[in-house]
Amino acid sequence: MTNKPADIVTPLRARKPCPECGKPSARESYPFCSPRCKAVDLNRWLSGSYAIPVRDDEEEDSTSSSEAGERS
Template sequence: MSCPICGSDTVIKFRPFCSKRCADIDLAKWLNGSYAVPSQREEDLDADGSQDEPEQQRPH
């Protein structure tokens, strides 16, 4: 099995990764939203900013 981050051979202690570094890189991707599963729920589609309502304008 190879590490999903760098492709090196895995180490049992960090499996499925080869090192703590690659495990931490993967964790960071999860935490910052790089890995995301798209939602098909209607309320999520409304919250993504593609609403038909005009933006409120603030005075300058």
């Protein structure tokens, strides 16, 4: 056996700042600092706040190209 103290433990992951508030992350709710920040992020995903914006030009381009294929 080794004589290492039990309180010296190598962390599994490096601590990163919480994506919500910037505090250091916690192991229990990684990459967030707390269950609260984790829940805030989940709520944003479920409510659609993180939706990727789409330009109207892209929708028109795909419609016109599909119409051109029908005419051929």
